[in-house]
């Protein structure tokens with residue numbers, strides 16, 4: 397199995413709680429005005445890597461608390477991301493995922509891989525980046541419309557439960 401990546405960061409403290417490895421997937425269709433990562437939009441840019449090689453690189457990093465999927469739009473490669481996320485979780489690490497889709501859009505997509513990826517995500521930061529709602533005071537998100545969602549709690553309770561404001 398392969399995944400198309402823009403880049404991988406080994407040690408971020410701004411893409412979720414704790415020290416995290418960040419996987420920037422390549423390809424995005426949301427076209428948010430003011431996007432900070434336009435180089436990740438092309439569906440054919442970046443480079444394809446083997447999912448198993450990427451997993452080995454993740455497991456070689458003994459310091460991280462978890463892995464964050466960002467982009468780009470990780471859900472465009474939901475099958476590969478879900479697989480990686482499930483293997484990472486087996487090792488006791490947590491998963492944060494940034495997406496331009498909303499939690500509700502993912503749930504109602506009827507796309508098996510979307511749901512699998514969602515269920516293997518602990519914290520979902522959802523929704524497009526909205527320039528008019530941008531604030532530099534927000535933790536772990538760029539604009540006020542985006543929510544930091546506790547996925548397990550939200551699925552269990554059948555409504556959005558925030559992980560943090």
Ligand code: SF4
Pocket residue numbers: 424425426427428431432433434436467468469495496524525
């Ligand atoms: S979803 Fe993210 S990568 Fe895609 S256009 Fe919006 S801000 Fe940029």
